[in-house]
Amino acid sequence: MDQNIEQTINECIQLQDEIALLTPVILSLSPSLSMDNMTPREIPRVSREKFNEKLHRLLGLEKVKEEYGLHLRKLSLKLSDLAERLEEEGFEIERLRCRLSEDQYSWLLSHRADLKKHLKGIEI
Numbered sequence: 001m002d003q004n005i006e007q008t009i010n011e012c013i014q015l016q017d018e019i020a021l022l023t024p025v026i027l028s029l030s031p032s033l034s035m036d037n038m039t040p041r042e043i044p045r046v047s048r049e050k051f052n053e054k055l056h057r058l059l060g061l062e063k064v065k066e067e068y069g070l071h072l073r074k075l076s077l078k079l080s081d082l083a084e085r086l087e088e089e090g091f092e093i094e095r096l097r098c099r100l101s102e103d104q105y106s107w108l109l110s111h112r113a114d115l116k117k118h119l120k121g122i123e124i
Helices: 003-029 045-058 061-088 093-099 102-110 112-120
Strands: none
Touching (some): 061 112
């Protein structure tokens, strides 16, 4: 296994983390969704409205959507690249265990099915 598999796994993890951070922002900025459904009831309605207004003013939905879409496309390309590299290795993830950190190996195991879908060209 070359260093690129480890690096690609790390990049996939990072992109997923960034997507996870942007998802609530997109949801909170979406005009079709209500902040009432996203935030705990303990937060006063006025505070939720102010939060929503501030996000709109500071970020803008289109800019956030653009960045979100960019990260999704990058992740898809990285997953496809990783799937092809793993196929070259026989897709025997267990053999890679000694070369990967525990986090990388755990991530790889939990995303095995998604990676195979990317290899087959199936839309996720």
